[in-house]
Amino acid sequence: MALLEITHLKKNYRSPDNQIHTVLDVPEFSMQPKEQVGLCGRSGTGKTTFLHLIAGILTANEGQIKLDGQDIQSMRESERDRVRAFQIGYIFQTFNLLQGYTCLENVLLGMSFGPGSDRAYATELLQKVGMEDRLHHYPRQLSTGQQQRIAVARALANRPKLVLADEPTGNLDRQHAMTALQLIREVCKANGAALLLVSHDRHILKSFDHCWDLATINKASKEADQ
Amino acid sequence: MTLLRIVLKSLRQHLLSTTITSLSIALAGGLILSVWIIKDQSNAAFTDVNAGFDAVLGARSSKLQLVLNSIFHVEASPGNLAWEDYEDIRKHPGVASAIPIAVGDNYRGFRLIGVTPELFTETQYREGSKYALEPNGRWMDPSRREAVVGGFAAAQLGLKVGDNFHPYHGLIFDEEKEHAETYVVVGIMKLSNTPADRVIWIPLAGLQKMSGHNPESASDVSAVLIKLRNPQSGFRLDMMYNKQGNRLTFAWPIDQIMAQLFRKISWFDKVLEIIAYLVALVAAGSVLAGIYNSMNERKRDIAILRALGARRRVIFGAIVFESTCISIIGMVMAFAFYGIIFSTAAAVIRFQTGVVLNPFALHSALIWTPAGMIALGALTGCIPAAKAYRTPVAENLLPVS
Numbered sequence: 288m289a290l291l292e293i294t295h296l297k298k299n300y301r302s303p304d305n306q307i308h309t310v311l312d313v314p315e316f317s318m319q320p321k322e323q324v325g326l327c328g329r330s331g332t333g334k335t336t337f338l339h340l341i342a343g344i345l346t347a348n349e350g351q352i353k354l355d356g357q358d359i360q361s362m363r364e365s366e367r368d369r370v371r372a373f374q375i376g377y378i379f380q381t382f383n384l385l386q387g388y389t390c391l392e393n394v395l396l397g398m399s400f401g402p403g404s405d406r407a408y409a410t411e412l413l414q415k416v417g418m419e420d421r422l423h424h425y426p427r428q429l430s431t432g433q434q435q436r437i438a439v440a441r442a443l444a445n446r447p448k449l450v451l452a453d454e455p456t457g458n459l460d461r462q463h464a465m466t467a468l469q470l471i472r473e474v475c476k477a478n479g480a481a482l483l484l485v486s487h488d489r490h491i492l493k494s495f496d497h498c499w500d501l502a503t504i505n506k507a508s509k510e511a512d513q
Numbered sequence: 514m515t516l517l518r519i520v521l522k523s524l525r526q527h528l529l530s531t532t533i534t535s536l537s538i539a540l541a542g543g544l545i546l547s548v549w550i551i552k553d554q555s556n557a558a559f560t561d562v563n564a565g566f567d568a569v570l571g572a573r574s575s576k577l578q579l580v581l582n583s584i585f586h587v588e589a590s591p592g593n594l595a596w597e598d599y600e601d602i603r604k605h606p607g608v609a610s611a612i613p614i615a616v617g618d619n620y621r622g623f624r625l626i627g628v629t630p631e632l633f634t635e636t637q638y639r640e641g642s643k644y645a646l647e648p649n650g651r652w653m654d655p656s657r658r659e660a661v662v663g664g665f666a667a668a669q670l671g672l673k674v675g676d677n678f679h680p681y682h683g684l685i686f687d688e689e690k691e692h693a694e695t696y697v698v699v700g701i702m703k704l705s706n707t708p709a710d711r712v713i714w715i716p717l718a719g720l721q722k723m724s725g726h727n728p729e730s731a732s733d734v735s736a737v738l739i740k741l742r743n744p745q746s747g748f749r750l751d752m753m754y755n756k757q758g759n760r761l762t763f764a765w766p767i768d769q770i771m772a773q774l775f776r777k778i779s780w781f782d783k784v785l786e787i788i789a790y791l792v793a794l795v796a797a798g799s800v801l802a803g804i805y806n807s808m809n810e811r812k813r814d815i816a817i818l819r820a821l822g823a824r825r826r827v828i829f830g831a832i833v834f835e836s837t838c839i840s841i842i843g844m845v846m847a848f849a850f851y852g853i854i855f856s857t858a859a860a861v862i863r864f865q866t867g868v869v870l871n872p873f874a875l876h877s878a879l880i881w882t883p884a885g886m887i888a889l890g891a892l893t894g895c896i897p898a899a900k901a902y903r904t905p906v907a908e909n910l911l912p913v914s
Contacts, residue, residue: 336907344820344906365824372822383817383910387526392518399515400822445822 328501343367376442397444538843543850607746627720650700816909836894
């Protein structure tokens with residue numbers, strides 16, 4: 288059974304002049320458990336919206352998003368929060384680490400809304416991403432690359448089935464981007480999590496066996512181009 | 514545990530705001546506690562003090578002035594009454610005991626009161642309690658120039674057994690009005706926590722015949738302290754002196770006269786209460802403003818927490834809990850404020866009247882003030898919490914430049 292199954296997904300936005308615009312129209316998209324998929328697309332083509340819909344942060348106007356057989360779109364908000372807390376890990380372009388929390392606390396927080404805090408596992412994850420000597424540092428005391436490692440560890444803290452990565456290398460130069468990408472993929476693989484990584488940088492996505500262009504799966508994007 | 518961690522982090526991140534708002538809660542809580550407890554304790558203490566007597570007989574005046582002058586040793590004496598008046602009431606069948614007192618002199622601001630030895634040997638100033646002396650002291654000999662000093666006055670004046678002093682004329686200390694007579698201290702009284710503690714007691718005749726006093730009124734007394742055999746005697750004497758006579762005033766019953774005083778000044782208590790409640794509202798407002806104004810900077814953190822799976826109600830609860838924590842911290846500090854305000858007020862009241870207030874006495878305000886302030890804090894937190902509850906996640910997760 289597919290881990291993620293998306294069918295007839297539509298997301299509309301109301302513009303300031305009260306016109307309704309469809310930004311996403313995805314007839315079909317799926318991912319298998321532990322699969323790693325790259326998704327590319329130009330800026331403004333709805334990549335982040337697509338991930339927010341999968342994560343249940345946004346709701347679609349039409350369609351289904353089934354994660355592990357459960358339709359996220361038909362869930363109440365609190366149930367979607369629960370799915371995020373237990374089944375999804377999210378890596379943001381700007382990492383979105385909580386500045387008032389240490390590295391270890393950021394990772395523990397990633398667990399606390401789901402399976403519960405597990406200090407040993409949090410420490411183990413931070414070791415995996417090479418941050419075992421920065422457990423009690425605050426994000427502001429770290430370099431961009433180090434912050435991203437913490438974000439990767441946090442995304443895996445709740446032992447998710449699916450990790451969503453939104454332009455995770457967007458703030459890094461090419462060399463560091465490749466290193467970071469390798470890290471994300473290795474850690475996801477080691478933890479048995481599927482990975483959906485979106486980026487506008489096609490070079491980054493070359494290493495993925497399965498790579499999609501959002502423009503090809505998003506009918507709304509095609510219509511806009513026409 | 515997660516909620517507690519989030520709240521403690523937030524309190525630490527907003528330390529200045531937390532400190533200021535907690536202090537405002539502390540001030541408000543301390544004021545409310547002080548106003549209520551000092552008011553009630555003063556009321557109880559003053560209406561409870563009667564020095565062991567039921568009534569006071571004195572020159573024609575207000576009953577309150579008579580009681581304040583004779584029992585609390587404040588206020589001016591309304592005048593004298595003749596020795597015959599004292600003899601008349603002493604022999605009245607409804608009177609169990611009658612002790613004459615004379616006032617009019619002081620020593621460095623502390624009143625000298627002329628009295629007969631019965632005050633010390635026969636009177637119970639409180640049920641089962643008689644005035645007592647510190648070791649090495651004795652009661653004064655009424656035929657000598659000897660003095661027994663109240664414990665508080667002795668401590669303030671530094672007087673001890675064997676010391677000599679010259680009284681000063683009048684109730685207000687004036688260095689130029691020193692009397693020629695020398696009195697020797699023969700005893701220091703143990704503290705009774707009554708107005709007697711701040712008095713220097715000398716023999717009645719000593720004060721009546723002090724140099725400079727009018728020799729023609731040397732046998733007059735300032736007032737007579739009366740213990741009645743039964744309440745009916747009080748009604749009869751009240752009728753006799755106050756309604757049928759017009760020369761003397763019979764102040765009875767003492768506790769109701771003091772209660773009347775507190776009823777008369779109850780408007781002042783109301784004003785203090787209103788001020789305290791307004792301060793509480795301002796404090797609650799400061800908690801509201803402090804958290805509400807920080808909501809913009811917290812939006813991103815809230816969105817991150819939501820993206821990590823925190824439910825809306827967790828976010829709402831965290832803000833309300835934070836507001837509650839500020840109130841709890843404030844109320845802990847409020848007890849310190851209360852201690853300072855109460856100690857100051859109690860010291861002033863004791864110095865002026867000798868009446869002692871107890872800061873550790875149980876009072877319902879010690880329960881409902883913290884409970885009320887914490888509930889108010891929690892309620893106040895609901896407003897920013899509602900804003901946090903509605904924080905849109907997606908738009909606050911957008912990269913910041």
